[in-house]
Amino acid sequence: MRLVDTVQTSFKTVLSYRIRSLLIILAMALGVAAVVVLTALGDGARNYVINQFSSIGTNLLVVLPGRAETSGAFLGAVLGQTPRDLTLKDAQLIGRLPQVRRYAPLNVGEAELSAANRLRAVTVLGSNVHLIPIRHMVLAQGSFLAHGTENNAQIVLGAKIAREFFPRTQAIGQRVRLGDSRFLVSGVLMSQGETMGYNTDEIVIIPIGHAQVMFNTTSLFRILIEAKSHSEIEPAKQAILATVKQSHDGEEDITVITQDAILSTFNRILQALTLAVAGIAAISLIVAGILVMNVMLVAVSQRTAEIGLLKAIGASSVDIRRLFFTEAVLLSLAGAILGFLLGQFGSLMLRLTFPQLPAWPPVWASMAGITVALITGILASMLPASKAAKLDAVNALGKK
Amino acid sequence: MIRLTAITRTFHMGDQAVYALNNINLQIASGEYVSIMGPSGSGKSTLLNILGLLDKPDSGRYELDEKLVTDLSETEQAQIRRERIGFVFQSFHLVPRLTAAENIELPLTLSGMPSEQRQIRVEQALQAFELKQRAQHRPAELSGGQRQRVAIARATIMQPSVILADEPTGNLDHQIGAEVMSLLEDLHHRGTTLIVVTHDRELGARAHRQIGMRDGEILTDQANATG
Ligand SMILES: Nc1ncnc2c1ncn2[C@@H]1O[C@H](COP(=O)(O)OP(=O)(O)OP(=O)(O)O)[C@@H](O)[C@H]1O
């Protein structure tokens, strides 16, 4: 029997048992679609987090006061109280390190902003001229701590705050009151929306000196550092630790987090998660494979007389085996293709529903889904096909 | 040329052995027309199945055209069934999913013949068996006689040298049965060896040679001058 005829014959058989074929194809398709959609979701989440993290800066290091008990458990350091404060002096020492391009000390607090008969509480960032470039913020208008104005009481407004307070007038040059002090609006941030839980549209930025006076503190909340290059991140971290240790009387009481390390940790975790999810989805493919086997076994016993007849008119065992095998492969193939399309459609729906989530199914997942579907289909058809091939022709013909 | 020597076929039912064929010796020349008769259970179908290589004897030799076929491999036997033997069954055994034309085409497809040639041959067969109008009908939409004509067309499409018919008229009424028999006899007139198992004495008497069986043995074997 020629291959084209085998395929064509099996194809006709698949078509003539419509409901049965549809059910198998659907089971296969759902398995493949599950793999595709779930990995799209996993990979989308991974990319989302990576993008968010990348967008906060380049070659970024963050110094926080307090020593993390275990590397990576930086939450503890965030919450824990520290014996020794991080000071502006520490920040300046760090700024002199050769691996560091620039640094921005940071104080954060709440204060009431009032101007033009309006009053509201805002989040106040106190920092230096480098904060805006290090954090990848962009000024829509004006400047912050421009050369020659370093000692001025100036303030940069988030986009939303500028709009609220000065809906009709130019914000730049306006006088505002923050807490008990007066500031001159020197710049307005470009609207950037939310990144990593920070909405830069609703903050204000003032010089670090004014912030420390306002919040009555000499200790820093963070120091943000930009290393000179990607390869300088790790050396910069070591140098920072050594420098601060020296200035803190030999006590290593700070934690340095690199954006890079967090990125790769998240990357690893989310990749593992995606793989795990894909694996779980793949189990449904094995279930579909068992279904294929079952249905093909039923088909063999339903078509016993037909198999006997085929043998009587000259089909060899090999022909019979190939026919049943091809039938199962066609079903699996149809299921895999339909599943792939369903998965792509599902991912598209995900992307439309959650525009922030880049839920693109990874190519490897689609390939793996289709391959696993085909392999299970092929494996599942082996037993029924060889059972059909081994049928005794005389007995088979006797059956109705 | 068919030659059976000491063919025995035993079935085991529990610890009881049933001799379906017991030491059968039989020679049938090419182009002969033979009928096999005998009571139910006498081994007629078993004999036909062995002649058609659907069943293997427990012992004995089967030579077809001077060639020992008993020891051939499964694939080689399938090839002989495909090319040299045509089966016609009492219950037609058409594939219900396939049309008349597709049923007739099956042996050609199995033989690996290209599609264009198959269509020509099927067309000729439909013409010869007056099935042109029914070509696209499925077996369920055909009468008994039409079904058996499709089955005969299928059995002969490969132009086999031997036609084996197991009660081909058993499911047909008398007149249609006679028509089917004359179709088979036409094949015989064109040189095919025709071996027919039947319960019908009248039909059996039309053969040139009648074999009577009982309990797995050949009881009578007589030539019929008038047939
Ligand atoms: N597969 C089988 N298993 C067990 N016994 C069988 C089998 N096939 C046939 N037999 C036995 O072999 C003997 C011959 O059977 P066979 O079918 O050849 O008879 P037959 O002459 O064709 O009968 P009928 O006229 O009823 O068709 C019977 O006794 C039958 O019971």
Ligand SMILES: [Mg+2]
């Ligand atoms: Mg019988």
